[in-house]
Amino acid sequence: MDETKLREEICRFGRSLFERGLTPGSSGNISVRLDDGGWLVTPTNASLGSLDPALISRLGPDHRLISGDAPTKEIPLHAALYETRNASRAVVHLHSTHSVALSMLPEIDPRSALPPMTPYYLMKCGATALLPYYRPGDPAVAAAIRGLAGKYASVLLANHGPVVAGDSLEAAVFAMEELEETAKLYLLLRGLNPRYLTPAQVADLTKTFGLSVPEHHEHNS
Numbered sequence: 001m002d003e004t005k006l007r008e009e010i011c012r013f014g015r016s017l018f019e020r021g022l023t024p025g026s027s028g029n030i031s032v033r034l035d036d037g038g039w040l041v042t043p044t045n046a047s048l049g050s051l052d053p054a055l056i057s058r059l060g061p062d063h064r065l066i067s068g069d070a071p072t073k074e075i076p077l078h079a080a081l082y083e084t085r086n087a088s089r090a091v092v093h094l095h096s097t098h099s100v101a102l103s104m105l106p107e108i109d110p111r112s113a114l115p116p117m118t119p120y121y122l123m124k125c126g127a128t129a130l131l132p133y134y135r136p137g138d139p140a141v142a143a144a145i146r147g148l149a150g151k152y153a154s155v156l157l158a159n160h161g162p163v164v165a166g167d168s169l170e171a172a173v174f175a176m177e178e179l180e181e182t183a184k185l186y187l188l189l190r191g192l193n194p195r196y197l198t199p200a201q202v203a204d205l206t207k208t209f210g211l212s213v214p215e216h217h218e219h220n221s
Contacts, residue, residue, distance in 0.1 A: 018048040025047065046072075057069055080143075091164070098184040
């Protein structure tokens with residue numbers, strides 16, 4: 001997909017996410033990695049609901065601004081995911097309500113923030129790590145992402161929001177939506193002793209669809 005089309009796709013997906021209430025105000029950011037190692041990334045203080053394709057930030061491989069508006073302050077977060085997940089071509093970060101709420105709960109396992117609730121959660125997200133709180137834009141978040149060693153495509157930033165990497169912009173957006181819906185399910189069912197997928201069912205999905213899921217950890221209802 002050429003750069004002009006990618007700019008339009010960033011705006012289209014951004015508007016869709018915003019209009020469905022998945023990231024309010026000027027929160028959230030999207031990046032796409034280009035063939036030359038540079039990026040397209042949403043500007044700082046921009047609403048995903050009203051992006052202008054011509055003003056999308058164009059960064060070189062060194063992360064320096066080439067054209068467009070000043071980029072999001074979350075560049076270190078995006079860069080660390082691209083660095084540790086070499087196949088990723090897009091990163092989406094939102095402040096979606098249910099995922100943020102999930103990140104605040106005391107029982108969440110940092111190695112596996114959500115239990116295996118649905119097949120599509122595993123197929124789209126794999127497993128989700130939970131990182132401690134970092135100030136938005138804090139370069140230290142990059143070291144925390146690197147500490148995950150590329151094992152996770154979906155990550156929750158405590159008290160902040162989810163970030164997801166995908167092999168295309170569409171894949172990253174779809175995984176983000178699945179993560180948010182699964183977080184919503186978890187909150188709806190919390191304390192009701194729901195049935196999760198069994199280890200055998202998880203193994204079957206992993207084998208059938210060739211999933212790469214970090215080691216599963218038991219969850220208490």
